[in-house]
Each structure stands twice: as structure tokens, then as C-alpha cells.
Amino acid sequence: MSEIRFKSINKLNDSFVLIFGGTKGIGLAVAAAALEHGASVFVTSSQEENVQHAIKELRTTYHSEEFHHRISGASCDLGSSDQLEENLRKLFELASSGSTNQRRLIDHIVFTAGDSLKVVPLSDSTPASILNSGTVRFLAPLIIGKLATKYMRISNRSSITLTSGSMTRRPEHDWTVLAAFASGTEGMRFGLSKDLAPIRVNVVAPGVVQTPLLARLPEQAKEEWRKVLLTGELGWPEDVAEAYVYSMKDRSATGALVDSSDGRIFN
Ligand SMILES: NC(=O)c1ccc[n+]([C@@H]2O[C@H](COP(=O)([O-])OP(=O)(O)OC[C@H]3O[C@@H](n4cnc5c(N)ncnc54)[C@H](OP(=O)(O)O)[C@@H]3O)[C@@H](O)[C@H]2O)c1
Incomplete structure (x- = not known):
């Protein structure tokens, strides 16, 4: 009898995923899911x-040689608008250089x-502070869009998945600036999916997720969120990571907004 060929669970097999x-x-949960x-x-x-x-944590969780050679990484600071393009260029060169002389094309980028969240009332914001708070989440994805095609496999099998949040549709007080940049990320998916086609571009909107980012926020705020x-x-x-896996796997999904927010946006 011939071997069964699984159509769904093997879609990312042998692919190369770069996770900012x-x-x-x-992001770490997406790395685990992709592995x-x-x-x-x-x-x-x-x-x-x-x-x-x-890298150590992933290699400890997936403690076999079969996994170890599939895990790598390097640092790249996206926080300075002056250095952003140069830092990204270097990172792309490094990631795609592979272990041999052969270039390794990137199949998927997850961003x-x-x-750290700078929740600043609009009344205390300045043009400089506003622009500064959008460097990592808004400016970096655009520059990645500019540079990525040189390093990616040009195919509808390839994808870029960005991140926004439920705050674009259900903002908290004083989240105007952060929500504006996240809305910009949601908006750029249309332009990027046209400009980079056939590479697909989607956005995942998480709700309130238990990560180190959230650990820095007051317990009371988390309790208020839990109620809604x-x-x-x-x-x-690891649940939200599924949305990114979906974005990578569905070769028809481009320009999509994938919501994974526990119903926060309409309650
Ligand atoms: N958690 C939530 O409830 C939630 C909800 C909606 C949206 N989101 C959004 O989803 C994204 C991921 O959130 P998360 O909760 O996973 O956050 P996280 O646990 O704080 O992880 C953030 C990641 O970004 C990296 N990072 C921070 N500053 C950077 C910089 N200047 N350059 C490059 N990398 C940088 C961090 O590593 P280093 O510190 O080493 O740089 C870390 O790997 C964020 O944009 C967040 O706003 C999160």
C-alpha cells in the first residue's frame, strides 16, 4: 500500500520561517508551532x-538533533529609525546566508x-514621542516590506504575517497613539499584499495574551480585561500562534485580518 500523504500538517515542512x-x-510560541x-x-x-x-529554550523543549539544526537566530534592534534599514538589511543577509555557501530563501516572515508599551495620554504626547512610539510596530514592518522580496521565495506559498491588536476596534483610554499605529499596520496589509504579490501579507489581531509584555501591566487592568x-x-x-500558522498555511489568504481576541472586540 502506498504511503498516506498528509495535505494539511506538512504544509510548512522544510520551510524557513524568520520571526521578528x-x-x-x-513570537516564541509561533517559533515552537512552526518547528x-x-x-x-x-x-x-x-x-x-x-x-x-x-534558542536554548526551544532546544530544551525539542530535545533531539532532528530539531536542533532547525533552530537559529541573531539580534536585530528595530527601535532606532536611523539604523532601522541598515539593521534589517544586515539581519536579512545573515538569516539567508545559511550554513553552507548556498543562499537560503525565506518562506515566511512573522512579525x-x-x-514596551508606552501608554501616554494624548495630552502629554508630542510629535516626536508619537513618531518614536511607532518605530518598532509600524515603521519596521514597512521597511521589511521594502527589503524582504530580495530574500524571500517569490511564491503564493510564501507569506508575511504582521501583528496589530484588538485595541484598533476597542481602544482603552489613552491608547489613541498605540491604536493608531496598530490600525496603520492593519491598513498596510492591503497595499503590501498588492505590492509584494504573489507573496501573501496578513495581519493577526491578538486580544489580551499572557506574555512578558502583559506581565508589566497592573493586575487590576488584567482583571478588568478578563471580565469582558x-x-x-x-x-x-500557543493559541494565538495558531492564527500565524493559519496565515502561513492558507495559500489563498492574503490581505486578511485574523482575529484571535477571545471576543474582546464586541463584548
Ligand atoms: N500580549 C498581548 O496581550 C498583546 C495583545 C495585542 C497585541 N500584542 C502585540 O503583539 C506583539 C507581541 O506581543 P507579546 O505579548 O508577544 O510581546 P513580548 O512578550 O513583550 O515580546 C516582544 C518581542 O519583541 C522583541 N522586541 C522588543 N523591542 C524590540 C526592538 N527594539 N527590536 C526588535 N525586537 C524587539 C522582544 O525581545 P527583546 O526584548 O530581546 O528585544 C520580544 O521578542 C506586540 O507588538 C504586542 O504589542 C500583544
């Missing part, structure tokens, strides 16, 4: 120490990088 923000929280689907992952964030920690979530529970990174 892949060292913690949602389980047979992909190789390259995780990156601003701190080399966090990159090495994430979950985000610096229809699932009765704050989200888990």
Missing part, C-alpha cells in the same frame, strides 16, 4: 542575550516584535 520578536511571548510543523526557524529580537535564551472576554480567560501565546 521570536524570543518571547507570541512542530517541520519548519526551520530563525528568531530575532533586540537583545542577543534573549536570542540565545530563546511580533514590540517594545467571552472565553472568560486571558489568551495563551
Whole structure:
């Protein structure tokens, strides 16, 4: 009897996934999910120490040679608009250089990088502080869009998945600036999916997810959020990671907004 060929679970097999923000929280959970689907992952964030920690954590969880050679990473700071393009160019060169002389094309880019949340009332904001708070989450994805095609496989099998949040449709007080940039990310998916086609571009909108980012917020705020979530529970990174896996796997999904927010947007 011939071997059964699985159509769904092997879609990411042998693919190469570059994950910005892949060292913690949602991005680290996407790295784990991609590995389980047979992909190789390259995780990156601003701190080399966090990159090495994430690589070690993934290699401990997936403690076999079969996984180890599929896990790599390097640091790349996305927080300075002056250095952004140069830092990204270097990172793309490094990630795609591979272990041999052969160039390794990137199949999927996942972008979950985000610096600490600066929740500043609009009355205290300045043009400079506003622009500064959009560097990582808004400016970096655009420059990635500019540079990525040189390093990616040009195919509808390839994808870029960005991150926004439920705050675009259900903002909290004083989240105007953060929500505006996240709305910009949601908006750029249409232009990028046209400009980069056939590479697909989607956005995932998480709700309130239990990650290191959230750990820095007051317990009371988390309790208030919990009350409005229809699932009765704050989200888990490994669940939200499924939305990114979907975006990578559905070759018809482009320009899509994938919601994974526990019903927060309409309750
Ligand atoms: N958690 C939630 O409830 C939630 C809800 C909606 C949307 N989101 C959004 O989803 C994204 C991921 O959230 P998360 O909860 O997974 O956050 P997280 O746990 O804090 O992880 C953020 C990642 O971004 C990296 N990063 C921070 N500053 C960076 C910089 N300057 N350059 C490059 N990488 C940088 C961090 O590593 P380093 O510190 O090493 O740089 C880390 O890997 C964020 O944009 C967040 O705003 C989160």
C-alpha cells in the first residue's frame, strides 16, 4: 500500500520561517508551532542575550538533533529609525546566508516584535514621542516590506504575517497613539499584499495574551480585561500562534485580518 500523504500538517515542512520578536511571548510560541510543523526557524529580537535564551529554550523543549539544526537566530534592534534599514538589511543577509555557501530563501516572515508599551495620554504626547512610539510596530514592518522580496521565495506559498491588536476596534483610554499605529499596520496589509504579490501579507489581531509584555501591566487592568472576554480567560501565546500558522498555511489568504481576541472586540 502506498504511503498516506498528509495535505494539511506538512504544509510548512522544510520551510524557513524568520520571526521578528521570536524570543518571547507570541513570537516564541509561533517559533515552537512552526518547528512542530517541520519548519526551520530563525528568531530575532533586540537583545542577543534573549536570542540565545530563546534558542536554548526551544532546544530544551525539542530535545533531539532532528530539531536542533532547525533552530537559529541573531539580534536585530528595530527601535532606532536611523539604523532601522541598515539593521534589517544586515539581519536579512545573515538569516539567508545559511550554513553552507548556498543562499537560503525565506518562506515566511512573522512579525511580533514590540517594545514596551508606552501608554501616554494624548495630552502629554508630542510629535516626536508619537513618531518614536511607532518605530518598532509600524515603521519596521514597512521597511521589511521594502527589503524582504530580495530574500524571500517569490511564491503564493510564501507569506508575511504582521501583528496589530484588538485595541484598533476597542481602544482603552489613552491608547489613541498605540491604536493608531496598530490600525496603520492593519491598513498596510492591503497595499503590501498588492505590492509584494504573489507573496501573501496578513495581519493577526491578538486580544489580551499572557506574555512578558502583559506581565508589566497592573493586575487590576488584567482583571478588568478578563471580565469582558467571552472565553472568560486571558489568551495563551500557543493559541494565538495558531492564527500565524493559519496565515502561513492558507495559500489563498492574503490581505486578511485574523482575529484571535477571545471576543474582546464586541463584548
Ligand atoms: N500580549 C498581548 O496581550 C498583546 C495583545 C495585542 C497585541 N500584542 C502585540 O503583539 C506583539 C507581541 O506581543 P507579546 O505579548 O508577544 O510581546 P513580548 O512578550 O513583550 O515580546 C516582544 C518581542 O519583541 C522583541 N522586541 C522588543 N523591542 C524590540 C526592538 N527594539 N527590536 C526588535 N525586537 C524587539 C522582544 O525581545 P527583546 O526584548 O530581546 O528585544 C520580544 O521578542 C506586540 O507588538 C504586542 O504589542 C500583544
